[in-house]
Amino acid sequence: MTPFQSADVEAIFSGYPDDVKESMLALRELVFLAASDTDGVGKVEETLKWGEPSYLTVRPKSGSTIRMNWHSSRPDQCSIFFHCQTDLISTCRELYPDLFEFEGNRRMSFAAAQPPPDDALKHCLALALTYHSRKRSGKAST
Template sequence: MQQSSDIEARLDRHPEPTRSALKRLRRLILDTAAATPGVDEVQEALRWGQPSYLTKTGSTIRIDAVSGSQYALFVHCQTNLLASFREIYGEALVYDGKRALIFDAAAPLDEDVVAHCIALALTYHSRKRGGARGGAPR
């Protein structure tokens, strides 16, 4: 597992306001993981040069800047996670195909909505095994 200082250094490479937005998203991922029943231990590491969050109960989440003040929360493109997010939240979120949610660092982040998407990703494998669906937001 990477040291959190490696993750911090990677995030610190980005200019403001993207740096602060990515750090808020990182904190939201870790807080959501801790607060979500059934989420196994989350390992934070650099994968493909991006801060990544891995757990046995869910699909890997990665975060990174994408362009200008935009940043993203990436999920595995072979899951149905983005389709589930679209079904639940429709046009309330910005999607990049089957792989990412896109945010703008200059705009407020709806933390309740994004935390629900994070919880769905972090429990993806356990829900898939149990046959549970995404359900309503927390």
């Protein structure tokens, strides 16, 4: 497991119910794996934004912020949030319409009781981690 960069973020993960903690930790690991496996991503910073674990590229600033969380209001889902002014959710919805539940242009969710769909989710995370660099270069979203 990748060591936590922030005690505050670690406390959020520690507070998840046992039945979803494994999925949330797997999602967190996928962020770091996608970053290390994707050209041009560089260093990823782990922090809290709006009280939720958040991941952003800092050197270079290649991507859009990824937030994640589990809420008791949706106890059966783990959620990933992308900036609402990007096309990331619409791209992921087009690529993987049956693997995730989508809400508007900012949230995608998967079943909390099961491990996340690794390959598809890693692809969506890589798209977020390279969002700005792809937009600058004019490359397609996928």
